[in-house]
Amino acid sequence: MAPELLEELSQRKEPEKGLSPLEGAELGVVMRFAPNPNGPPTLGSARGIIINSEYVKRYGGRFLIRFDDTDPVKKRPMPEAYGWYLEDCRWLGAHPKEVITASERLPLYYDVAEELIRRGGAYVCMCSQADFKAKKDAGRPCVHRSKGPEENMAHWKAMLDGGLDVGEAVLRVKTDIGHKDPALRDWAAFRIVTASHPLVGDRYRVWPLLDFESAVEDHLQGVTHIIRGKDLMDSERRQKYLYDHMGWNYPRTIHWGRIKIHQFGSFSTSKLRAAIEAGEYAGWDDPRLPTVRALRRRGIEAEALRKFMIELGVGETDISISMDTIYAENRKLVDGIANRRFFVWDPVLLEVVGDVPRRAQAPLHPDRDRGFREIAAGARLYICRSDLDRFGPGDRLRLKDLCNIEITSIDPPRASFIDSSPETAKASKLSIIHWAPLDGIPVEVKGPERDDHGIGEPGIRAELDSVVQFERYGFVRIDSIDPVVAYFAHR
């Protein structure tokens, strides 16, 4: 037997790792991620960006990003957010072949609407919302449903040119008014909105609703596979009526459940936006927020998010995940590259009598050969209050990479020098604590749960924008150096 065949056989036995295969993707795929740009990408968006783009990488084809920004009022787009999405996509390694902005393509949707009217697949409904709901719930058509195409076209034109006003009419797609699922009966495709849109101003007064816009774009772009939230399952069934009227083929769809994160609870972009505007958070990259930019600022690598999302996979179950899994992924990536530095939180000044070395040489990394950092030492040093509290007079311990000491007094904090040999410490199994020099610099750490203040070794100033490990504390990204502010990633 040919060796390739043997190999293939043994590979097939391997448990399927990563994303499960997509049906009908063998010839390549066209997939899209379609956000509403009313805030920056969150962890949930990251899932959509990563999974969709990952499938495109795997099967070949086109990855698109499409801004579903067709509500200038209730889900008013933020002009900055369009760029934020592109920026975060790039950072996540997803490179859209094309960027589509729905608000700039209304004429295309109008064309489809008119063709649909001609085909008798839609009608202008002038019922009040309440009246229509009553009819719909009863499964009965309203009087407008039986109008002919010419009359509908005239009413449609009136919607467009101002003959009808806000709230007076909508264009509905004909489905099955008696369908057993009330959610599918004659849905609204266009409504009149006169508010100005942040991107296109008041050029249009008739705006499509998501089901219509999304359905038409998916067809125009030749989307082959849609992955979307389970909450949009009915959308698919609604949109299929439109596809039937137009004679189009519906893409394959996959749905995923809601994703909740322990540490952040449930969040919605509009809630976050309100909280930020109320001053509860410093901005969209506040470390307490589950946005992609906040995670990036904290030193979470894109690769960690990618691995995590791929591991999560695509399932219809609603899931509740823990950031710990992302942190574990990131820790592995970052451990090998992060320099080690001393940061003493809640510092107390310790006086050591005796022949304490004037300087310490500490490795930048415990097991990669990256050389040493020099730290000024001396008789007076900072240590963590919590460390001091663990000891009493007579206790011996080691100051990492410096010397061994014996505590002589807690208040005031005093110790005496024993020797410098690491062997002594090893032989008597001394606890090893870290420290900061008298000429240490103030360091502030901003984290998702709390902020810490303390003193760090001056060399931290050389680490701007990189991820370092504060020994016995955790991984942080140095966000600024004058003064030093670090963002906490995880332990």
Place this chain on the structure above:
RNA sequence: GCUCCGGUAGUGUAGCUCGGCCAAUCAUGAAGGACUCUCACUCCUUCGACUAGGGUUCAAAUCCCUACCGGAGCACCA
């Protein structure tokens, strides 16, 4: 009220399409240990699950029914 979807260890996930190879995979987590001048990383060991009840079958996590639990839609929001 009507309709739709889901329910595998603490948390996720594989397996379910085409029942047996599942005394159920992997990751994370927890516990213990090794290594280590960090409570990091790495390595080793251990813990831990098919929601419940019926049915079909020689055989069910896998098929069918019911119950329970969870989520969602029924907007001139996305």
